[in-house]
Amino acid sequence: MHVPHLLSVVTLGPIAVAAVLALIPARLERLHRWLALLASVVSFAVSCLIWTGFNPNLPGFQLDSGPIPWIPQLGVSYHLGVDGISLLLVLLTTLLVPVVVLGSWRSVTEHVKGFHICLLLLTSGMLGAFLSLDLFLFYVFWELMLIPMYFIIGVWGGPRRIYAAVKFFIYTMVGSVLMLVAILYLAWFNHQLTGVWSFAYAEFLKTGPQLAMGTSFFSSPQMLVFAAFALAFAIKVPMFPFHTWLPDAHVEAPTGGSIILAGVLLKLGTYGFLRFNRAMLPQAWEAFAPMIMVLAVIGIIYGAWVAMVQPDMKKLVAYSSVSHLGFVMLGLAAGTAASTQGAVLQMVNHGISTGALFLLVGMTYERRHTRMIADYGGIAAIVPVFTGAFLLVTLSSIGLPGLNGFVGEFLILAGAWQQHPLAVIFGALGIVFGAVYMLWMVQRVFWNPLSNEENRSLKDMNLREVLAVAPLLVFIVWIGIHPTTFLSPMEAAVRLLLGR
Amino acid sequence: MPTHSDLLALLPELILTLSAAALLLIEAFLPAMRRYASELSLLAIAGAAWARLSLPLPGASWHGMLQLDAVASFVDIYILVAMALTVWMAGPFLRRNHAEHGEFYALLMLAAVGAMIMACSTDLLPLFLGLELLSIPLYVLNAFFRRVPVSLEAGLKYFVVGAFAAAFMAYGIALLYGATGTTDLLQMGPVLAVAGVTSPLVAVGLSMVIGSLAFKLAIFPFHGWAPDVYQGGPTPVTAFLSVVPKGAALVVLLRLAQGLDLFHLNNHWVWAAGIMAVASQTLGNIVAIVQRDIKRMLAYSGIAHMGYALVGVIVAGSDGSSAVLFYLAAYTFMNIGAFAVVALLSEGESEPHLISDLAGQGWKRPVLSLALTVCMFSLAGVPPFVGFAAKFLVFRSAVNQGLIWLAVLGVVNSLISAFYYLRVVYVLYMRPLPRREPDYPRSRTITAVAAVAALAVVVLGTLPTPLLAAARSAARMLVR
Numbered sequence: 001m002h003v004p005h006l007l008s009v010v011t012l013g014p015i016a017v018a019a020v021l022a023l024i025p026a027r028l029e030r031l032h033r034w035l036a037l038l039a040s041v042v043s044f045a046v047s048c049l050i051w052t053g054f055n056p057n058l059p060g061f062q063l064d065s066g067p068i069p070w071i072p073q074l075g076v077s078y079h080l081g082v083d084g085i086s087l088l089l090v091l092l093t094t095l096l097v098p099v100v101v102l103g104s105w106r107s108v109t110e111h112v113k114g115f116h117i118c119l120l121l122l123t124s125g126m127l128g129a130f131l132s133l134d135l136f137l138f139y140v141f142w143e144l145m146l147i148p149m150y151f152i153i154g155v156w157g158g159p160r161r162i163y164a165a166v167k168f169f170i171y172t173m174v175g176s177v178l179m180l181v182a183i184l185y186l187a188w189f190n191h192q193l194t195g196v197w198s199f200a201y202a203e204f205l206k207t208g209p210q211l212a213m214g215t216s217f218f219s220s221p222q223m224l225v226f227a228a229f230a231l232a233f234a235i236k237v238p239m240f241p242f243h244t245w246l247p248d249a250h251v252e253a254p255t256g257g258s259i260i261l262a263g264v265l266l267k268l269g270t271y272g273f274l275r276f277n278r279a280m281l282p283q284a285w286e287a288f289a290p291m292i293m294v295l296a297v298i299g300i301i302y303g304a305w306v307a308m309v310q311p312d313m314k315k316l317v318a319y320s321s322v323s324h325l326g327f328v329m330l331g332l333a334a335g336t337a338a339s340t341q342g343a344v345l346q347m348v349n350h351g352i353s354t355g356a357l358f359l360l361v362g363m364t365y366e367r368r369h370t371r372m373i374a375d376y377g378g379i380a381a382i383v384p385v386f387t388g389a390f391l392l393v394t395l396s397s398i399g400l401p402g403l404n405g406f407v408g409e410f411l412i413l414a415g416a417w418q419q420h421p422l423a424v425i426f427g428a429l430g431i432v433f434g435a436v437y438m439l440w441m442v443q444r445v446f447w448n449p450l451s452n453e454e455n456r457s458l459k460d461m462n463l464r465e466v467l468a469v470a471p472l473l474v475f476i477v478w479i480g481i482h483p484t485t486f487l488s489p490m491e492a493a494v495r496l497l498l499g500r
Numbered sequence: 501m502p503t504h505s506d507l508l509a510l511l512p513e514l515i516l517t518l519s520a521a522a523l524l525l526i527e528a529f530l531p532a533m534r535r536y537a538s539e540l541s542l543l544a545i546a547g548a549a550w551a552r553l554s555l556p557l558p559g560a561s562w563h564g565m566l567q568l569d570a571v572a573s574f575v576d577i578y579i580l581v582a583m584a585l586t587v588w589m590a591g592p593f594l595r596r597n598h599a600e601h602g603e604f605y606a607l608l609m610l611a612a613v614g615a616m617i618m619a620c621s622t623d624l625l626p627l628f629l630g631l632e633l634l635s636i637p638l639y640v641l642n643a644f645f646r647r648v649p650v651s652l653e654a655g656l657k658y659f660v661v662g663a664f665a666a667a668f669m670a671y672g673i674a675l676l677y678g679a680t681g682t683t684d685l686l687q688m689g690p691v692l693a694v695a696g697v698t699s700p701l702v703a704v705g706l707s708m709v710i711g712s713l714a715f716k717l718a719i720f721p722f723h724g725w726a727p728d729v730y731q732g733g734p735t736p737v738t739a740f741l742s743v744v745p746k747g748a749a750l751v752v753l754l755r756l757a758q759g760l761d762l763f764h765l766n767n768h769w770v771w772a773a774g775i776m777a778v779a780s781q782t783l784g785n786i787v788a789i790v791q792r793d794i795k796r797m798l799a800y801s802g803i804a805h806m807g808y809a810l811v812g813v814i815v816a817g818s819d820g821s822s823a824v825l826f827y828l829a830a831y832t833f834m835n836i837g838a839f840a841v842v843a844l845l846s847e848g849e850s851e852p853h854l855i856s857d858l859a860g861q862g863w864k865r866p867v868l869s870l871a872l873t874v875c876m877f878s879l880a881g882v883p884p885f886v887g888f889a890a891k892f893l894v895f896r897s898a899v900n901q902g903l904i905w906l907a908v909l910g911v912v913n914s915l916i917s918a919f920y921y922l923r924v925v926y927v928l929y930m931r932p933l934p935r936r937e938p939d940y941p942r943s944r945t946i947t948a949v950a951a952v953a954a955l956a957v958v959v960l961g962t963l964p965t966p967l968l969a970a971a972r973s974a975a976r977m978l979v980r
Contacts, residue, residue, distance in 0.1 A: 073968050074896070111863060140883040147877060150922070154930045162930055166922060173918050177911035180892070184899040191900075455813065 004071055006053075007063050007080040010046045010094070011127045014039060016497055018120040021113060023073050029112040033105060036116035039147055039333065040097040047094040050227040054087055056489040059496035061133060067200060068139070073185070075197030079133040081186030084490030085274065085344050085497070086130045090350045093126050095471060096263045102468035103359045107255055108156055108368050116154055118148035120258065126264050130271065135183045136199040139176070145466040146172055149257070159253040161500065164245075164252035171245040182228035185221070186211075186280075201275075208280035210221070213287075226284035231290075236269030239292075240299035241328060243322045250318035255362025256312065262321050263355035266349045270328045274340070274463075278332065279497050285335075297426045299326030304433035308440070311362070313371045317357045324350045324428055327412055330427055334416030340494050342411025348486065349404040353397040356466055356472040360390050367458055373441055378450030383460040389444050389469050393441050396476045398435040404479035475500065501929070502562065507562040509568045512548035512576060513613045516722055518604040519544035522614075535603050541605040542584060549580045564684065565623040567755075571825070572620035574974040575751050578829055579619070584744045585836045585949055590736040592943040594845050599645060607637035608740065615748035624683040624709070631669060631716070634745055635662045642733040644743070648850045654732025659687030661725040665715035666953035672708030675701050676935050685759035691873035692760055699915045704891040710756070716749040716804045718799075720780040727791075730799035734849060738795060743801050743832045750809055750824055758978050773814045774842060774906055780807030789920045794842055794853045797920060798835070801879060803918060807895055811906050815897040822968070822975035823893035829967055830890035830960065834878040837953030841872040843909035844946050849937060855924055860933030865940075868947055869928045878957045880921040881914040886961035893968070946958045 017039040054062060068078040069341030070187065082090065094433055100119060107117045121144065128141030146169060154165030183199065190207045191197050212221030217227075233240045246266075250258050259464070273292075279287050304325030310316040328350070331343030365371050380387040392403075399405040411429060413424045450456065479486055507514070523540065526533045556570050566572075587605060594600045621627040639662060643655025676843030677683050679701040680691040692702065711722060716725040727850045755762055763770045784804030791797035799912050809831070812824035845868065846863060861871040878885030891914060895907040960967055 071965050071968065073965070073972060114863075140888075143883045143888075147882060150925075151929065154926055162926055165930075166919075166926070169922060170915070170918060173915050177915050178908070181895065181899065181904070181907050181911055183894075184896050185904070187896070188900050431957075 005065060006046065006050055007065055007082060007131050010043055010050065010090070010253060011080060011131055013043055013122055014120040014123040014127075015048070018117045018124075020446060021117050021120070026113040032113045032116050033101065033308075034119060037101045037142075039096060040094070040101055044091075044094040044460040047090050050082060054082070054084075054489055056084065059083070059492035067134070070134075074136075074199075076136040076199050077134050077138060079200065080128075080131040081129055081133045083496075084458070084493035085271070087489055088344060088486060089130045089264075090127055091272060091347050092122065092267070093130070093264045095475070096259055096351065096355050097123050099355065099359060099468050099472065100259050102152065102464055103259065103362060104254065104256040105464055107362060111155060115152070115256075117225070117261075118151045122148040122152070122260060126260075126268065129268055133201045134199050134328075135186070135201060135204065135276075137462035138201075139180060139183060139391070142176060142268070145268075146176075149261070152257040152260075153240050153249055153253045154256040156257065158254075158368040159252075160248070161252040164248040167245045168249045171313060172233050175235040178228040179232040182225045182485075185225055189221070191229070203468065204280050209282055210279065210456065213283050220284075222281055222284045223287065226277055226281045226288060229272065229281070230288065231462060233269040233272035233277065234295075236271065237266055237325050237329065237457060240294050240302055240322065240326070241295075243299070243303075247315055247318045248323065250321075250358075250438050251312065251315050255365070257360060258318075258358040258362070262318070262358060263351040266321060266325055267351060270325065270332065270343065270347055273329070273332055274497065278335075282499070287303070289333045289335060293420060293423050296326045296329035296333055297423050297430075298428035299323065300427055301332065301433070304430050304437060308433065308437040311372055311374060312378055313361045313373055313441065313445070314358070315371075315374075316437065317354060317361060320434065320437070321343065321350070321354055323348075323434060324354070324397075326430065327409055327427060330416060330423060334412070334420055334423070335498065336415040336419075337491075337495055337498060339412050339415025340416055340498060341490060343406050343480070344404075344412075344490055344494065345483065346408030346412060347487060349396070349408045349438060351474050352472050352479075353393055353405060356389075356393040356469060356476070357397065359469055359472070360386070360393065368454065373444050375452055376445040377452065378446070379455050380446040382450075382456065385460050385466070389473060390446070391442060391459070392473055392476065394438050398438050399431055402480050404476050404483075407479060407483040438477070503557055503901060506561045507556045507603075511551040511555060511660070512580075513616055515544060515548045515551060516609045516613050516616075519547075520609040521867070523602040523609075523880060527606075529806075534600055537602040537605050537682050538587055538601070541587045541609065544609065545584045545587065549577060552576045552580070553978070560622075562626070564686070565626050566617075566620045567622040567813075568620050570974040570977040571754070572616075574825055575619035575747055575828070576616050576972060577617050577734070578747055578832060580610050582747070582832045582836060583608060585832075585840070585953060586736050586740040589739070589840050589843060589946045589949040592945045593684065593734070593736050596941055596943070597645065597849055599606060599734075604641065604644060607641050611637040611641070611740070612744065613634050613760070618748040619751045620760065621752070621905055622685045624676065625684070626671060627752060628666075628669055629713075630748070630964050632666060633664065634748060638662075638737070638741060638745070641737045642729060644734050644737065647851055648732075650732035650850065651734060652732075654729045657725055657732075660674065660731045661715065665712040665722075668708045668715070669712035672705045672710075672712065675705030675708065679705060682964075685755060689759045698780060706760075706762075710753070711751045713753055713756075714776070716745045717753075717810075718746075718803050719776055719806050719810060720783050720803065721776075723780065723783070723803045726803055727796045727799040730802075730846040731793055731795045731828060731852075735839055735843040735846075738798075739836045739843075742798065743828075746802070746806060746809075747828045747832070750806075750813065750828060753810075753813050754816075754821050754978060755826060756820070756917035757813055762812055763816050771904075772815055773810060774903070776911045777807045777814065777906065779915075780804060780810065781910065781914075782807075785913050785916040785920075790915070791920070792852075792854055792856065793807050794855045794858070794924065795839075797855065798838060798842075801920070802835070802916065804913065805879070805915070808910055811898050811903075811910055812894045814906070815894075815901045815963060817897075817901070818972065818975045818979045819897040819900060821895075821898045821978050824972040825971040826893050826964070826968055828959075829884040829889040829971070833884075833953045833960065834875045834887055836951050836955060837871055837875040840950040840953060841875070843866050844868060844943060844950075845872075845940050856928055856931075858924065858927045859931035859938075860928075862929035864933065868950055871947075871950035873925050873928065874954040874957050876921040876924050878961065880918045882918075884958070884961045886957045886964065889961050889964045889968075907947040973979050
């Protein structure tokens with residue numbers, strides 16, 4: 001079925017719905033919730049439509065909207081397109097948004113209207129950033145995510161929310177302003193070579209590699225442009241040592257905010273590395289890859305170690321993200337087809353597993369208003385359904401064969417093994433640590449003797465909560481059992497991007 | 501003797517001047533009509549805008565002293581829009597403060613005429629006249645609330661500093677005349693191209709003229725007056741003051757830079773102006789962080805913003821000039837929008853306008869707070885607002901000219917600025933209402949001004965093409 005402008009519908013639709021919500025009085029809270037849920041489910045349906053219409057054999061961009069002049073004087077155009085890589089991330093994003101709406105049904109009780117407006121604007125920002133084929137447009141969407149996320153953390157967050165929100169905003173902006181200069185420089189360079197003003201990704205793909213490499217870092221335009229992009233993305237990922245904003249943001253953000261943050265926003269960093277640094281600036285990538293790999297490995301180990309000692313479940317999951325994203329960066333830095341595919345799949349896996357973990361931790365918090373591991377213990381018998389779901393997600397997160405995490409990690413490590421055995425060994429150590437901290441947490445929360453009498457009256461998941469987490473569980477098993485469904489659409493795109 | 505066409509060329513200015521006179525007469529003889537002063541002024545502004553847009557632009561007129569080209573037209577419209585927004589919000593504002601006098605509008609109009617004359621002068625003498633006509637009404641307007649000490653202080657400070665700047669300008673003009681034998685910028689250019697600007701007479705003269713313009717722009721190191729004047733003046737006057745004189749002075753700088761080929765003739769000027777620009781940005785942004793009064797904060801933010809705009813002046817050419825013109829328009833909307841909100845979210849003019857007093861208003865006054873939020877994010881240069889487009893154009897022109905250092909320092913400064921703009925937003929939405937809820941006035945009119953300005957910020961930010969096209973065709977006239 002061919003529907004024109006499908007990508008524009010999925011990208012700009014949420015903004016339109018947000019505008020509708022803005023007109024509805026704030027006291028109709030249920031209406032806001034239901035409309036947001038409806039809109040997010042529809043957008044997931046639309047992205048499934050994109051998926052079914054997607055031809056996995058074509059490496060290039062599909063459903064191309066074609067460049068629509070936006071600011072013609074500067075050569076800026078509105079241009080969306082989807083390839084196998086962004087397809088998966090779009091699916092992930094639209095999958096998580098309804099989960100967030102459902103997960104926030106009870107936990108967000110103040111300013112319900114504002115929350116959903118922010119969430120929908122955020123959705124548009126994320127989808128637009130994944131789908132943009134014009135760097136100006138990309139930058140606009142990239143920054144568009146910033147404002148709603150700032151509000152979500154700052155208004156609906158925990159006690160230290162303002163500190164966390166400002167830190168999030170400033171850190172992200174530190175990266176992105178230099179990226180802006182780099183984009184401007186690329187446009188100027190493109191104009192020098194072709195005589196045309198353009199911010200089109202396709203143009204930069206051709207002219208970016210022609211940037212001089214120079215002899216040293218500061219005399220090398222390509223390295224400098226690379227560094228500017230890399231800083232923006234490294235902060236977003238976040239790569240060690242740029243990760244310090246993440247635990248604060250995660251711990252203070254409301255459940256829904258954490259799900260989006262971990263599930264999608266971090267992926268924009270790794271996606272950016274792949275889409276822009278890797279594809280547009282290949283020589284500089286070669287030069288930087290060893291450094292990225294070292295930082296990735298440090299991130300894997302460091303994130304795991306710090307996660308291990310966290311007394312707070314949410315903080316533990318937050319640090320586990322640093323570790324897991326280290327795997328993704330390792331896969332990208334290794335640069336083989338297998339490791340890159342593994343990295344892209346791992347982005348999706350991490351989004352689903354960590355999103356689910358944040359959702360489940362949020363459910364415990366709603367019941368007991370504490371996230372401290374020590375406050376729980378032995379609740380497996382009291383909340384069996386919840387325990388089952390949590391266990392499945394945990395196993396997915398630590399990479400049990402048959403579940404999604406295994407496939408991604410295996411592809412990354414197998415793809416990197418030939419050229420970078422040392423990195424793989426350290427990475428595999430990270431998997432072991434991952435199993436340790438996750439299983440240890442599960443043991444302390446669910447199995448140890450029931451030490452706290454208050455936990456005896458815990459309620460198990462209700463229908464809404466089951467509905468929120470179920471789609472994630474489905475994908476966890478599906479990707480684990482039949483990864484080809486998800487690997488085949490991106491295979492051609494990854495090969496094209498890697499240039500082989 | 502001015503010819504018929506000379507008079508026609510200045511029709512908008514004439515309309516405003518005559519309306520100002522009429523308002524003064526009404527004030528004297530028909531005090532009952534005073535209630536309609538704001539509406540009458542809006543009518544006059546609309547008439548002036550109509551005249552400017554519908555009459556053909558004659559180019560050089562008044563013996564070549566005035567250049568009524570696309571640039572002048574662009575700036576005139578910009579001044580008229582800024583004035584319309586000011587006048588629109590002034591009505592309820594003056595009523596609330598029991599200061600409803602027709603003189604307010606008359607003075608505002610005369611100031612606007614001065615700014616418009618400045619914008620079209622290519623000769624230093626009408627430039628000086630315009631500058632004075634702009635400044636003197638503003639001295640009075642700043643002290644308009646004569647029973648409020650801070651207002652009087654603002655007026656006096658602005659007067660002393662302004663008189664100083666005017667003296668600078670006059671002395672600079674004299675020196676330039678002595679060195680080149682002309683006050684006409686278009687003739688001065690070729691003379692200087694032959695003689696060079698190395699002669700001390702020219703260098704000192706130019707520095708004084710530029711310094712005096714920098715006073716009006718509140719660019720480092722001539723910025724000292726801005727915070728006190730902003731803080732003390734009546735808020736609509738501050739809104740006007742924060743955009744109109746700056747627009748006029750920037751256009752004069754553009755004409756100066758183009759006419760004398762300033763940033764080509766001598767690279768020292770690029771460095772000097774570049775350092776002024778960066779220093780303005782840095783000082784403005786860093787000092788703004790510690791401000792507790794929102795009007796003072798906006799003063800420092802204005803110092804920083806003129807630093808960004810100056811980058812475009814330095815780049816010059818059609819790229820830089822169009823970026824500056826675009827910046828002016830963008831800055832007008834976001835700044836006036838912010839001041840309109842400030843005018844409503846304070847208990848009285850003699851009270852300080854503390855940022856912390858905005859606590860919790862985000863949920864109580866949603867339209868007003870949203871407008872302020874939009875303006876704040878736009879001032880911080882976050883897309884999709886017009887402030888981003890403006891900064892983008894300025895930095896783009898700098899990168900294209902190879903002045904990457906100016907672009908990098910500019911974006912780093914934008915980053916610093918995000919800190920204090922964000923604080924306003926967080927106080928609005930993330931702090932609870934105080935127990936003793938402040939009793940802020942309500943006014944549909946002023947809310948409408950804020951909403952219109954915020955809407956313009958969003959629309960011009962997402963669809964900048966028409967404004968950019970106008971700025972570009974104007975800039976092309978400048979570069980010729």
